[in-house]
Every structure is written in C-alpha cells, then in structure tokens.
Amino acid sequence: MEHSISVILPNYNGRSLLLSNLPSIVTALENVECDFEIIVVDDCSADDSVDMLQKEFPFVKVIVNEINQGFSYTCNRGIFSAKNSILCIVNTDVTFTPDYFTNGIRYFDDANVFALKGNIINYQNSIDEVVSIEKTAQLYIKHGFLRFNKKVDYVPNSFTGEIGGQFVLLGCCFLCSREKAIELKGFDEIYSPFYWEDSDIALRALRKGYGLIYEPLCVVYHKASSTIPNFRSSTKIKLVSNRNKFIFSWKFLHGSKQWLNHIFYTLINLSVRWIILDWKYYVAFFNAFTRFLIFKLKLLS
Structure with missing residues (x-):
C-alpha cells in the first residue's frame, strides 16, 4: 500500500527546539520512499519562531494562530490542513532516530489501525541522561478516577480500551491515520490548553473498534520539561x-x-x-x- 506522511508540530515559543530537532525529522522522512510534508502550527509565539522557519526551513508549511489557543486547537488546525494519509503529531522537543518512519509506516497497511506509538526516551540535559522510557500503560480506576499505570510489561493484543486492559499513551509523538483522526474530529478541545487530550483520542479510537500499535523499534528522544513548564x-x-x-x-x-x-x-x-x-x-x-x-x-x- 502506498503511503504519504504529514508531520504536524504545534509550536509555542519553540524557536531553539525547532532549530535543534527539525533536521532529525527531515532525515527520518528522507529515509522513507514516500511523499511528505512538514506543518508547523504556531500558537501565537512571542519569539521569532515564524521568521526563523521562513528563513531556515522554507519548505515547511507554517500556520499561525492569531491568539494563543492551546494544544488541542493548534494540533487540530494541522490535522485538518494536512494532505497526506499518515499523520505524525509531535512536540517540538522531540528528536527522531533515522529509522523511525521506516519502522512504523508498514503498520498502516492494516486499514483498522488508528495510531502507532514507539519508545519515548525522556532525558534531561543530554540524550545520555535518560530519566525514563515511555512504553505502554494499564488503564485502571483508583479513588474514583481513571488512571494509567506505566509500570507494566507490554502484553501483545491487550489494547481493549477497558478497565484492566493495556493502553498506548500517545504522548509527545505518534503516527496516526489522517482519515480516522478526522473521523474522530481530532483532539477534543475541552482539554485546552494542555494535558489528557492524547489519552482521550486514543481511548475514543479503541472504544470505536480501531487498533493501536506499540512498536519499540520506533524510537524518539524527548527532552523532559522543556515546553509547558517553561511557560506555565x-x-x-x-x-x-x-x-x-x-x-x-x-x-x-x-x-x-x-x-x-x-x-x-x-x-x-x-x-x-x-x-x-x-x-x-x-x-x-x-x-x-x-x-x-x-x-x-x-x-x-
């Protein structure tokens, strides 16, 4: 099956992160033989992110929010503007390994797959200072709230969307079907400005009968606490x-x-x-x- 990729980056004052991490995205995309585009949706940044992108990365499509709207709204503008069959929704503080797309794109030959997540390696100052590795989680209830236990071993074919089943916390980087993302109406903007919207769309997809994939060969490095905590x-x-x-x-x-x-x-x-x-x-x-x-x-x- 022929695929194409649209990478969507929501950005708020992320000039330095874009300069650092966009090249790794380009390299990973060039390793896949398919059409691709990169879309940065700027959430009314106060730095010169937009000017920098136009100068240093003129091939990147830039969409600008007139006022700060938060993560869900900003990502949705990218989702509904993208033209390719597979979306990669990723934060600006993420560095890609060269074979990320090569290892992940094949799963979308299955028409039932909604999204794929790999290993997200969280680090502090350098990629050698690993804090944690996000893999899968288990959905459970404690003290009346739905929660996620990240300290579980991955069990294949256990993504059910029900209590006790495993779950893919899509987090700061994932691939998904554009068609299904639009059918699900993107992220629920009730969560704006941030947090929980990624878990929401994954659970909605599971309960609609779509599949989630965990592929540990799809690896990205995520600089912990480098976006939201810097501005809130x-x-x-x-x-x-x-x-x-x-x-x-x-x-x-x-x-x-x-x-x-x-x-x-x-x-x-x-x-x-x-x-x-x-x-x-x-x-x-x-x-x-x-x-x-x-x-x-x-x-x-």
Whole structure:
C-alpha cells in the first residue's frame, strides 16, 4: 500500500527546539520512499519562531494562530490542513532516530489501525541522561478516577480500551491515520490548553473498534520539561491537569459501579479537602464542572 506522511508540530515559543530537532525529522522522512510534508502550527509565539522557519526551513508549511489557543486547537488546525494519509503529531522537543518512519509506516497497511506509538526516551540535559522510557500503560480506576499505570510489561493484543486492559499513551509523538483522526474530529478541545487530550483520542479510537500499535523499534528522544513548564506556573499546570482528570473520567466512566465509586470519593474529597487548605481541588472541580457543562450544551445546540 502506498503511503504519504504529514508531520504536524504545534509550536509555542519553540524557536531553539525547532532549530535543534527539525533536521532529525527531515532525515527520518528522507529515509522513507514516500511523499511528505512538514506543518508547523504556531500558537501565537512571542519569539521569532515564524521568521526563523521562513528563513531556515522554507519548505515547511507554517500556520499561525492569531491568539494563543492551546494544544488541542493548534494540533487540530494541522490535522485538518494536512494532505497526506499518515499523520505524525509531535512536540517540538522531540528528536527522531533515522529509522523511525521506516519502522512504523508498514503498520498502516492494516486499514483498522488508528495510531502507532514507539519508545519515548525522556532525558534531561543530554540524550545520555535518560530519566525514563515511555512504553505502554494499564488503564485502571483508583479513588474514583481513571488512571494509567506505566509500570507494566507490554502484553501483545491487550489494547481493549477497558478497565484492566493495556493502553498506548500517545504522548509527545505518534503516527496516526489522517482519515480516522478526522473521523474522530481530532483532539477534543475541552482539554485546552494542555494535558489528557492524547489519552482521550486514543481511548475514543479503541472504544470505536480501531487498533493501536506499540512498536519499540520506533524510537524518539524527548527532552523532559522543556515546553509547558517553561511557560506555565506549577500552580496553573496542576489546576489544568486536575481539571482535565475530572473531565477525562466523566467522559469515559461507564456503568453504575464505576460512577458510584467516583461520586463516593468525590463527595468525601469535597467534604474534607478544606481541612488541609487544598483550595486547588475545589477550583479544579468547579472549573471541570462548568467547562464540561458548557461543552455539552454546545453539542446540544
């Protein structure tokens, strides 16, 4: 089957990261005999990312948001602008190994495959300072919330989308079918500006019956904490992450047992968190509730 690739990079103030990592993407693409394009969607950067791209990488297609919109919206502009059959959605802080696409593209001969993830090697200052390697995870419930256990061994054919099944956390780099990404309407923008949207689209795909692939030969290096933490306070990050944890659970919990478990623990937390002055829990819950309600009403209108 003949394939083509569109690489989509959401960018916010990532000039130095683009300069460092774009060449590795180009090299990996040139090692595959297929048509390709690179799209950078700039989320209203304050640095000179756009000018640099036009000067140093004139072959890159640049789309610019007029205002800062967040990860989901920015990626969706790239998804719906791309022209090729396979998408690679990747953060600017990721370095590709030369055979990444060579090892991954063949899986899309299977029409049921939605997305593929490889090994994401997280490092600190240099690629020799490895912090962790992201592989697969297990979906489970604890204290009323859906969560992921990353300390599990990969079990083939175990991606079910159900509690106890394994899961591919798509994270900062993955390949996917453009056709299916559009069918799924891209990332859910309810999670903007960041976090949980990648898990959401993967779980939606699984529960729709599409396949996820884990291929450890597809390797990228990810510089940890080099994007969001550089531009957001730790308080903001925690509030958004906790808000989106509520939203993710509300979207995917099913059955009376799961919901009763969630309601039980949520009511307990709402009753006692004030004792330890955990105001962030209340703000996250309120923000999640109002945002979830607003998005539901938009869908109904």
